[in-house]
Amino acid sequence: MNTKDRVTIYQVAQAAGVSLATVSRVINKQGNVTEATRLNVEETIKRLGYKPSGLAQALATNKSTNIGVIIPNANYVYISNLLAGISDVAKTKGFVLSLFTTSHSREEALSMIEKVITSHVDGAIIFDDELDAEDVMKINSYSVPTIVINKKIIGDKVGSILFSYEDVLSKFIESYYKKGGDKQMTFVHVHDGGRLLSRNEKAFRETHERIGQKYNVINCDDSYTRTYHDFYEYFQNNKKGYFIAYRDSIAAAIENAATDVGLKVPEDVEIVSLVGTKYANILRPSITALHINMQEVGQRSMYMLIDLINNDLVDKSYRFEPLVNERSSTIKR
Amino acid sequence: MNTKDRVTIYQVAQAAGVSLATVSRVINKQGNVTEATRLNVEETIKRLGYKPSGLAQALATNKSTNIGVIIPNANYVYISNLLAGISDVAKTKGFVLSLFTTSHSREEALSMIEKVITSHVDGAIIFDDELDAEDVMKINSYSVPTIVINKKIIGDKVGSILFSYEDVLSKFIESYYKKGGDKQMTFVHVHDGGRLLSRNEKAFRETHERIGQKYNVINCDDSYTRTYHDFYEYFQNNKKGYFIAYRDSIAAAIENAATDVGLKVPEDVEIVSLVGTKYANILRPSITALHINMQEVGQRSMYMLIDLINNDLVDKSYRFEPLVNERSSTIKR
DNA sequence: TTGTACGCGTTATCAT
DNA sequence: ATGATAACGCGTACAA
Numbered sequence: 001m002n003t004k005d006r007v008t009i010y011q012v013a014q015a016a017g018v019s020l021a022t023v024s025r026v027i028n029k030q031g032n033v034t035e036a037t038r039l040n041v042e043e044t045i046k047r048l049g050y051k052p053s054g055l056a057q058a059l060a061t062n063k064s065t066n067i068g069v070i071i072p073n074a075n076y077v078y079i080s081n082l083l084a085g086i087s088d089v090a091k092t093k094g095f096v097l098s099l100f101t102t103s104h105s106r107e108e109a110l111s112m113i114e115k116v117i118t119s120h121v122d123g124a125i126i127f128d129d130e131l132d133a134e135d136v137m138k139i140n141s142y143s144v145p146t147i148v149i150n151k152k153i154i155g156d157k158v159g160s161i162l163f164s165y166e167d168v169l170s171k172f173i174e175s176y177y178k179k180g181g182d183k184q185m186t187f188v189h190v191h192d193g194g195r196l197l198s199r200n201e202k203a204f205r206e207t208h209e210r211i212g213q214k215y216n217v218i219n220c221d222d223s224y225t226r227t228y229h230d231f232y233e234y235f236q237n238n239k240k241g242y243f244i245a246y247r248d249s250i251a252a253a254i255e256n257a258a259t260d261v262g263l264k265v266p267e268d269v270e271i272v273s274l275v276g277t278k279y280a281n282i283l284r285p286s287i288t289a290l291h292i293n294m295q296e297v298g299q300r301s302m303y304m305l306i307d308l309i310n311n312d313l314v315d316k317s318y319r320f321e322p323l324v325n326e327r328s329s330t331i332k333r
Numbered sequence: 334m335n336t337k338d339r340v341t342i343y344q345v346a347q348a349a350g351v352s353l354a355t356v357s358r359v360i361n362k363q364g365n366v367t368e369a370t371r372l373n374v375e376e377t378i379k380r381l382g383y384k385p386s387g388l389a390q391a392l393a394t395n396k397s398t399n400i401g402v403i404i405p406n407a408n409y410v411y412i413s414n415l416l417a418g419i420s421d422v423a424k425t426k427g428f429v430l431s432l433f434t435t436s437h438s439r440e441e442a443l444s445m446i447e448k449v450i451t452s453h454v455d456g457a458i459i460f461d462d463e464l465d466a467e468d469v470m471k472i473n474s475y476s477v478p479t480i481v482i483n484k485k486i487i488g489d490k491v492g493s494i495l496f497s498y499e500d501v502l503s504k505f506i507e508s509y510y511k512k513g514g515d516k517q518m519t520f521v522h523v524h525d526g527g528r529l530l531s532r533n534e535k536a537f538r539e540t541h542e543r544i545g546q547k548y549n550v551i552n553c554d555d556s557y558t559r560t561y562h563d564f565y566e567y568f569q570n571n572k573k574g575y576f577i578a579y580r581d582s583i584a585a586a587i588e589n590a591a592t593d594v595g596l597k598v599p600e601d602v603e604i605v606s607l608v609g610t611k612y613a614n615i616l617r618p619s620i621t622a623l624h625i626n627m628q629e630v631g632q633r634s635m636y637m638l639i640d641l642i643n644n645d646l647v648d649k650s651y652r653f654e655p656l657v658n659e660r661s662s663t664i665k666r
Numbered sequence: 667t668t669g670t671a672c673g674c675g676t677t678a679t680c681a682t
Numbered sequence: 683a684t685g686a687t688a689a690c691g692c693g694t695a696c697a698a
Contacts (some may be wrong), residue, residue, distance in 0.1 A: 006475070008691055019669045024693060032667060051475070055397065055453045056691030057672045061389045066431070073417055075628075080413030084406055087434045096452065097432040098399075101420045106347045118387045119429065142384070223614060238338070259617070282557060282585045284617050286594070295408075341675055352685045357677065365683060387676030392690045 007050040016044040027052055028124040058120065067305065068144075070100045070112050070128050072194075076247070077277040078294045082149075084127060085298020093253075093306055095122070098100060104192045106130040113211075117142045123305045125149065129194030145308040147301045150196055152317070159304050159316040160243035165196065165274070166203035168322050169244075172272075173207045176242075183242040183270060186216040188254070190246050193222070194311075197246050200274055203245065219318060224249045231257035239263060240272040249281045250288050271329040285328035292322045340383040349377040358383055387665075391453065400638065401454040403433045403445050403461050405527075409580070411609040411627045414458075418631020419458060428455070437525045439463040450475045456638045458482065462527030477604040478641040479636045483529055483596075485635055485650070492637050492649040496625060498529065498607070499536035502577075505605075505623075506540045509575075515605060515632065519549040521587070523579050526555070530579050533607055543620050552596035557582045564590035572596060575603040575663075581612045584620050588662060604662040618661035625655045 009027075013020040018037060023034050026041040033041075044050075058064040065092055071079055080318055083097075086160045090097055098119055100112040111129045116124050117141060124139060127149040136153055139146055154162050169256050173185065179210050180323040187204045191198060201217065206217040218234075220227045251273035258269040264284050265271065276289025307313035326332065342360075346353040351370060358366050361375040366374075372559065377383075391397040400423055404412055416430075423430055431444040431452055442463045447471060457472060460482040469486055472479055478490045486493050512534050520537045523530060534550065541548040551567075553560045564587050578584040584606035591602040598604065598618050606613050609622025630653055640646035659665065 006691085007607075009693095010691080011489060020692080021667085021669060021694080025668090028693080034667065037667085051447065051450045053392075053453055053691050054451045055388055055392050056674090057693075059386075059676090060390055060691080060693045062674070064388065069432075073420070075413060075417040077410060077413070080407050080410070080416075083432075084408040084434075087407060091434060096448065099416075099420060099430040099432055101403075101417075101424060107502070114384065115429065120386055120388045141382070150569045169550065248612075249615065256615065256617060267439065278582070279612060279615075281580065282589065282612075282616065284589060339675085353676085354678085354687095355683085358684090361677085366687060367683065370683080386675050389690090392692090393675080393677040395690075541668075627671075 006053070007048045009052065010052070012041070012044055012048055012050045015048060018040045034137060041058045044098055051157055062304055064120050065095050066098050066119065066121045067095045067125040068098045068100060068116040068119055068301070070109065070116065070124065070126045072103060072128060073103050077279065078275055078292075080278065081294035082127060083151060083297040085295035085299070085300075086302045087300050088295075089302040089306075093167070093302070095302075095306075096313045101318055102130065102135050104130065104194070106132075106135070110135055116259060117144065123309050124148075125301050129196060145305060146304045147308065149297065149301055154211050154316070159308050159313055160318075161297060161301050161304070162317065163196070163320045164319055164321045165200055165290065168290060168324065169200055169203050170207045170273070172324060173204065176333070177211060177213055181242065181333060183240055184216055185242045185244060188243055188245045188250060189219045190222045190250065191219065193246055194276075200246075202295050220253075221251065222247075222250075224253045227253035228257050232261060233259040235263060235269075242272075244274060246274050246285065248273050248275070248277050248283070248289070251289070251329070252283050253288065255283065255285065266329050271332050271333060276325065280325070281327065288327045288330040289325050290322040291325055292320050298319075335527060339386070341383045342383070342385065343364055343381045345374070345377055345381055348381060349374045349436045353562045354527055397453050397455055398428055399452065399454045400428045400635075401431045401432050401433060401452055401457040401461045401483070402450040403435060403442070403449065404419050404458065405461060406434050406436050407432075410612065411608055411625075414610065414627035415460060415631040417521060418628035418633075419633070419635045421628075422632050422635040422639075426635070428635075428639075435461050435463065437463065437527070439465075439468070443468055446472050447577050450477065456480075456642050458634050458638055462529060478638060480641065482630065482634055485531065487649070490641060492641050492646055493651075494630060494634050494637070495650065495652045496529070497654045498533055498623065501623060501657065502533055502607070503540045505657060506537065507544060509666070510544060510546055514575065515665060516573055517547055517549060518577060519551055521576055521578045521583060522552045523555045523583065524549055524552065526579055529608075533579075553583065553586075555580075555583075557586045560586035563591050565594060568594040568602075573601050575605075577605045579607050581608070581620065582617070583605050584613070584622070584662070585616050586618065588618065588620065599662050599664045603664060613658065614660065621660045621663040622658050623655040625653050629653075 009020045009023050013023045013161045026038055069284055084237055102109040109128050123145040125147045133153050136148055140155045140158050243254050251271050255271050263269050273287050273289040274292040280287040280289035342353050342356050346356045359371055419626040435445055442461050456478040458480045466486050473488050481493045488495050520534055576587050584604050588604050596602050606620050606622040611622040613620040613622040
């Protein structure tokens with residue numbers, strides 16, 4: 001019995017000698033209460049240590065002031081940046097976040113959607129690569145306003161935030177060859193990297209095929225240590241290369257492996273990180289990276305969600321374009 | 334009107350031609366239902382797309398299956414690791430996390446405690462430097478089982494997880510001088526670093542005073558860029574030093590500044606990070622760091638909380654001792 | 667200004 | 683096995 005002794009509004013009313021309706025009015029500052037009774041009620045509230053039950057309030061008003069957030073295991077820096085952004089504005093707007101984390105399986109993501117629905121949240125923000133459009137529409141069919149990140153989805157109560165990675169990557173590659181880039185490019189694929197990775201890989205392949213350049217794709221694990229070892233081996237026989245890695249830590253593994261083998265970055269080995277964070281700038285040599293400020297994305301998505309909840313979201317779609325930060329891991333051409 | 338059209342248990346009952354009590358039994362698999370009616374009810378549930386309201390369930394059962402988590406702005410790597418750990422076991426145990434983030438102010442942390450209480454959570458995990466013991470006891474007086482991280486607190490429904498940083502740091506310092514360490518040590522203080530930092534600084538000072546060694550304390554901003562610039566200036570006139578920094582990014586700022594000025598790490602400048610993450614190992618030169626696996630801390634705290642909720646937590650206190658990972662940013666002595 | 671009574675969507679205790 | 687009905691803690695028309 002968790003809250004056996006929870007003080008209820010009724011007990012406050014009794015102790016203050018008024019009805020529970022009056023107490024409710026005081027709590028919600030609705031006025032229509034005499035100064036005297038208000039003070040009396042407020043005093044007893046303090047004396048009894050009464051705190052309204054958010055549950056009961058939510059049930060009565062049909063508003064939970066809760067936002068459901070579906071994200072993959074919050075262990076990547078860019079995910080935690082996103083979360084920080086969401087949390088920032090949620091706090092100032094008086095919302096509480098309910099966290100639902102998924103781990104690379106559509107099944108689990110689906111069960112999280114179920115949970116979000118039963119959770120009675122006022123809205124949801126979804127950033128999960130595994131979900132299909134129809135999965136998201138399911139949550140929408142329960143009329144839960146939803147912002148979907150990194151997936152184009154249209155719907156009544158759905159807004160989306162999109163990343164224009166492919167275009168930027170495509171131009172980046174073209175420009176590389178145009179300016180005389182002579183190393184063959186290698187795309188470093190990560191197991192279970194999700195759709196953002198796949199889309200980038202596709203763009204990588206298509207761009208190369210379009211301009212008639214040879215390319216390469218390598219698989220690696222989503223672990224710094226293993227990737228480091230793999231590339232340490234790799235660089236025994238391969239002394240040159242231009243690598244496009246998904247994440248900073250992958251890029252760092254390649255860079256460190258190259259350096260430790262005795263190769264020069266960027267002279268021998270060039271590296272680009274696709275989803276750059278602040279660490280791309282801290283690592284040495286600093287790593288050229290495509291970068292989207294995920295904290296801004298988080299803030300934006302929360303603002304959009306609030307508008308969606310209030311029915312005044314005009315543009316249901318917003319695009320973030322990654323910035324290309326050229327640093328020391330690539331040669332300036 | 335958010336969920337105007339939410340399907341209720343009553344509507345299911347009506348559509349299935351049974352009473353809502355029967356539907357409730359089916360949902361909760363309580364048996365005492367004919368195979369035929371069960372199938373019938375399950376069919377209508379699916380047909381109507383009914384999802385029970387977690388709110389109403391929580392209100393009726395006095396169990397929300399929600400855990401309140403109070404942490405500082407989830408933007409540090411070690412915080413997001415902690416969160417990932419909590420989230421891991423919460424998920425497998427069927428709990429949802431409600432996130433309450435604070436930002437370096439006791440006042441805000443207090444208001445978050447209020448929110449946790451109104452939130453009707455089944456338990457709470459608190460990791461916040463600003464809170465006093467009495468603040469935490471407040472949440473406990475509402476009989477919310479609570480695990481407090483990084484603060485020694487005793488109470489009926491309170492457990493705590495402690496970090497033994499001071500001891501380890503103290504021994505580390507002693508051993509440094511014993512083995513002939515000749516650089517003067519400098520503790521790099523961060524504004525608003527919280528109590529963990531303060532405690533470490535205190536241990537740093539006391540150890541030096543006890544063994545009669547001179548020391549130094551420097552202030553810096555909690556920003557990689559500013560700290561980098563500050564130390565870039567600093568190293569114009571100071572060509573040697575042994576720095577103990579709070580965080581990896583601070584340590585990296587010092588290391589990069591030293592390197593960029595032309596100093597050698599670790600020959601001229603040695604650096605230790607107090608709260609190391611995986612990045613301490615990725616940065617070059619790799620950074621010697623004290624390290625606590627925050628993901629493990631998160632998991633442990635969640636396990637302890639569940640035991641606390643079920644009234645069978647035997648040891649109400651658990652200690653994590655940081656590992657000292659000696660790497661390339663210090664000289665092996 | 668204040669109080670009464672009903673509804674929010676469940677669970678659970680009774681009868682039947 | 684099934685069905686009324688009273689909680690759970692609160693908001694809110696409506697009446698007084």
